[in-house]
Amino acid sequence: MTKATGGESVTLDLLKEKTAEFAKERNWDQFHSPRNLLLALVGEVGELSEIFQWRGEVPRGLSDWKEEDKVHLGEELSDVLLYLVRLSDICGIDLGKAALRKVGLNAIKYPAAGKGSSEQT
Numbered sequence: 001m002t003k004a005t006g007g008e009s010v011t012l013d014l015l016k017e018k019t020a021e022f023a024k025e026r027n028w029d030q031f032h033s034p035r036n037l038l039l040a041l042v043g044e045v046g047e048l049s050e051i052f053q054w055r056g057e058v059p060r061g062l063s064d065w066k067e068e069d070k071v072h073l074g075e076e077l078s079d080v081l082l083y084l085v086r087l088s089d090i091c092g093i094d095l096g097k098a099a100l101r102k103v104g105l106n107a108i109k110y111p112a113a114g115k116g117s118s119e120q121t
């Protein structure tokens with residue numbers, strides 16, 4: 001598992017705690033309503049999209065990207081993740097459990113029996 005700089009594991013629970021603490025310390029809980037968080041999340045998805053806008057297709061691994069562009073990408077990906085984690089928390093959804101359950105549902109919906117087949121429904 002990835003380690004955070006402080007030595008602790010990066011888990012959804014850790015991010016949930018950190019985002020809750022961040023909002024509490026600033027008295028921003030009042031602004032973190034489900035609707036506000038959803039709009040903030042969508043805004044950050046837009047910022048993430050801007051990074052790829054007009055570049056055409058890019059190689060996996062982003063081998064020809066400048067380091068500063070990769071850092072920027074990490075920041076926007078993080079904003080999306082942090083708002084998603086916070087939104088889930090505020091809505092009382094255990095995101096880790098919900099995501100694992102969804103992975104299971106996806107596997108049922110798209111059985112791997114036809115391995116090697118890349119067909120999508």
Ligand SMILES: Nc1ccn([C@H]2C[C@H](O)[C@@H](COP(=O)(O)OP(=O)(O)OP(=O)(O)O)O2)c(=O)n1
Nearest residue numbers: 019022023028031044047078079080082083086
């Ligand atoms: N009311 C707020 C405002 C910000 N944040 C946190 C969550 C995001 O990780 C980050 C978003 O901050 P900005 O709105 O400043 O967005 P950017 O960091 O993308 O800055 P900019 O839009 O100037 O590029 O801060 C938050 O939790 N609650």
